[in-house]
Amino acid sequence: xxxxxxxxxxxxxxxxxxxxxxxxxxxxxxxYVYWYRQIHSQGPQYIxxxxxxxxxxxxxxxxxxxxxxxxxxxxxxxxxxxxxxxYCIVRPxxxxxxxxxxxxxxxxxxxx
Amino acid sequence: EAGVAQSPRYKIIEKRQSVAFWCNPISGHATLYWYxxxxxxxxxxxxxxxxxxxxxxxxxPKDRFSAERLKGVDSTLKIQPAKLEDSAxxxxxxxxxRGRYEQYFGPGTRLTVT
Numbered sequence: 001x002x003x004x005x006x007x008x009x010x011x012x013x014x015x016x017x018x019x020x021x022x023x024x025x026x027x028x029x030x031x032y033v034y035w036y037r038q039i040h041s042q043g044p045q046y047i048x049x050x051x052x053x054x055x056x057x058x059x060x061x062x063x064x065x066x067x068x069x070x071x072x073x074x075x076x077x078x079x080x081x082x083x084x085x086x087y088c089i090v091r092p093x094x095x096x097x098x099x100x101x102x103x104x105x106x107x108x109x110x111x112x
Numbered sequence: 113e114a115g116v117a118q119s120p121r122y123k124i125i126e127k128r129q130s131v132a133f134w135c136n137p138i139s140g141h142a143t144l145y146w147y148x149x150x151x152x153x154x155x156x157x158x159x160x161x162x163x164x165x166x167x168x169x170x171x172x173p174k175d176r177f178s179a180e181r182l183k184g185v186d187s188t189l190k191i192q193p194a195k196l197e198d199s200a201x202x203x204x205x206x207x208x209x210r211g212r213y214e215q216y217f218g219p220g221t222r223l224t225v226t
Contacts, residue, residue, distance in 0.1 A: 034214075043116070043203050043217025044155065087154060099145065099168060100215060102154025 004088045009107040012082075018075040020106050022088030025069040030092050033064060034100070035073045037084040044087065044102075047073065078110045114138065116218035118204050124224045130192040133221045137185070137206030143167075144181055145215060146189050147203040155203055161187065162209065191223075199225045 005023040012018040024033065034049040048055055048062045050071070055062045061074040075082055087105040117136040125131050137144050143162050147155035158177065160168040163184040172179070176195070181187040191198055201222050205215040 041219075043205070043220055044215075045217070046214035049214070085154075099157040099160055100155075102156070104152070104154055 004090055004103055006086070006088050006103065006106045008104070009109070012075075012078045012108060012110050014079055014110050014112055015077055018078040018082065018108060018110070020073040020075075020086050020088075020108065021070065022073070023070045024088070024090045027068050027090050031090045032092070033062065033068075033071050034089045034091065035060070035062065036087045036089065036100070036102075037082075038087070038105070039081075039084040044100075047086075078108075080110050080112070082108065083110045084108060116204055116206055116216055118202075118218035118221055120221055121219065122222050122224075124226065125194055127196055127225055128193040130190065131194055131223060132188050132190045133202050133204075133223075135187045135189070135204030135218060137187070137204070138216055140208070141206035141216070142184070142209045143207045144187050145205040145207075146179055146187070147205065147217075149201040149203055149220070151200070158189070194223075194225045196225050199223055 032049050032051050035047040036044040037047055038044045047059050048057055050062045050064055052064055064071045085105040085107050087102050089100050119134050123131055145160050146158045148158050149155040158172045159179045161181040164181045177191055179189045201220040203217055203220045205217045207215045
């Protein structure tokens, strides 16, 4: 699986958009970009995934560059409850059997 | 829909003792995963089951760790004997094989080995 690079930490003011970047320059054509987050003392939670088109759901938006070498997760109106570690993961979309290879992620702190 | 259940939530043991963790996945999820998360790191896959067969156990320390998934539903992960470096959170996750593929995680079991 392609490796990803994320900033170690980021801060965001409550109510503002949180933009979390991820570099995946070695991504291959059959690999998707997944985002999970982990709130303190909880298990990771799926947020969103995409291949090459931008994606949006009730939690976030995912913007993938045209060359697919980087992406940005956008939380449009961050709240204190969005404080968590955010993981960007690249893996083939071949079914439910593929493992997730987590890095160290980005610690997002949302402040008043 | 009930989530992934794990027990116990916390466990403290001395080194060389044995410990077992239990996981009940979301109903209908054929794939079950055990991850180990050491403080400050992301989760690392230990073993993956599809139904009651092992798909991937390449990172499971088989000299001390074992796991089973009888009848393709519940699963147990055992450590015998425990070492200090086994102190971690053990996370169970499950997913469908078809349809939505995201993994759903349980709350984890925090193990402290003294």
